[in-house]
Amino acid sequence: MRPSFSIIFFTVLSGTGYGLWMLVGVTFSRLWPNCGNAGLSSADTETLVCLTPDAIALAFWAGWLLVVAGLVASVGHLGKPLRAWRAFSQWRSSWLSREGISALITFVPATGKLLCMLMASLQVADTDMGVSVPFWLDYRVSDFLGATLAFGSLATVYCTANIYSSLKPIHGWNNRVVVPTYLVLAIHGGLLVLWMLNTLPTTWKIGELREARWQLVIGLGVLLFSTLGAALKLIYWKQIDRKQTTTTADAIGLASLGSVRSFEQPHTEENYLTHEMGFRLARKHSRKLRMICLLAGFAVPALLALLSLLMPKLGMVAAWISLSSGLLGIFVERWLFFAEARHSVMLYYGAHQD
Amino acid sequence: MTSLPPPTARKLGLVIDLDTCVGCHACAVACKEWNDGGSFGPLPDADPYGSDPHGVWFNRVHSYEAGVGSGEWGVENARSEATSSCSSPTPHSLLPTPANVMSVHFPRSCLHCETPACVTVCPTGASYKRAEDGIVLVDEDKCIGCQLCAWACPYGAREFSAKRGVMQKCTLCVDRIYNETLDEADRQPACVMACPTRARHFGDLGDAGSDVSKLVAERGGYALMPEFGYKPVNRYLPPRPRKDGSAAKKAAIAEPIDTTQMSPLLRWVDRVLSR
Known part of the structure; x- marks a missing residue:
């Protein structure tokens, strides 16, 4: 398959952004141990933000940037970008439509959280935090927005991966490892961004102990997801390298006559199909690229x-x-995922096991 | 609506006879001509007379060499045999020989599947299957050009028009087959009308009594790559078995004749006729 950069940028950038939002969302929903489940009715602002490092807030903004950049890139793949809104209609049957809807829904908690954060930053200075806590600082709102943000992000990446893994004619995509790989790599990318953000100089002091704990969690997370990602890719490559037995003879249904060789193509120049589905370069260099x-x-x-x-x-x-x-x-990895994959239509063009 | 309609009784489609197709591409050209001006057209080409012509065709005709020992497999084997033994050519060489090889010309177009994935993957509802006759169509006013349907089709039936920014495909000449301004005899797809060897047949494959269904039953018509589970409606008729030259040769093998026993006249007749 032709590796189209609009789709590669989309899946990598948005994937990383959603990975960040999954991490951020989980943190916002106060799964962090010392965040406590007791009601935060006290005026203690430190408790209200659950003592997460600056990096989490930065990661939330970085998620916005990456997700939006990726979605904009994806629109570049469309022949009629102005009609993109129509893609929200067929969620009953189409993973692409489900992805669009999921992305749209995920913007609801993302926007909600964004507004809460803006309100909080405007209010903190001139409120003495009386008895009642405004809703944008209410822990229940934060819980809900965080959980929905994480879940929406997860669902969106899940839908993206299913767009590819549901396509039977493309043997390399119609594979059970594809969906877990997309999810793991999204979180892996997100963790790497979060790690980088966490090393930036901070203004918000959360105490050395907490900082050390965060560093430990992020470091272990990177280790875990690197290992998972590498393992999934190795399994995947082993599976797609299995020799395919379908031939041109099977494709035209005349295997009973013996083997079949194409001696004349239907057209002298490249056409849409051979251009889109006949990409061969990646398989030539796949060993080196996989190593990279x-x-x-x-x-x-x-x-x-x-x-x-x-x-x-x-x-x-x-x-x-x-x-x-x-x-x-x-x-x-994403370039290879597209570029290495073979489409069954190329069998008609005589591609046996090129 | 890209969810599929309930199974239809009418299944309009094509039956293509690989025995008589001569690979002339008349079907492809007639299709291009009709559809360029039909209600789903135009089919504009980029650089049509230049060095890199590019455009949508609904019909593509492949040409294959089929038969035992043909193709790479045979050549490879013959080559390895030659290099390994280095002896005189083996009498049962696997190189293609006229006796066991046949040309098969193979027109490829939309098969109007009963459960097509190209329809269900469409995010906009532009791609749809008609409930009344099972024809698979693209509504070009709704298509966003995401090209997912082309990826989803194992048969390469859909081509994206870079010029128009939408996906295009065979319409089974839906604007001909119901067209009351045409003579009844002309209400057939353009490819079927154009075929000089009558290798293409159009009809209702859902009706067991139709001419096309009978033809399929009689000739062992088959569907392409049924393992994908999309249930193509179109059928291909396999080439009839070739008359093997060896049978005729056997009959012609002369009984042993001792010509020295014959009269000079008969010997002369034998010599002349044996030339």
């Missing part, structure tokens, strides 16, 4: 995460290198 993906995408971030857990002073440098290396790896 594994090293840059997973090995480097995992090693640096481990190192910076042992040597916290590495912090910022390690996080920046991991982020750039990791995102490069994910881009290569």
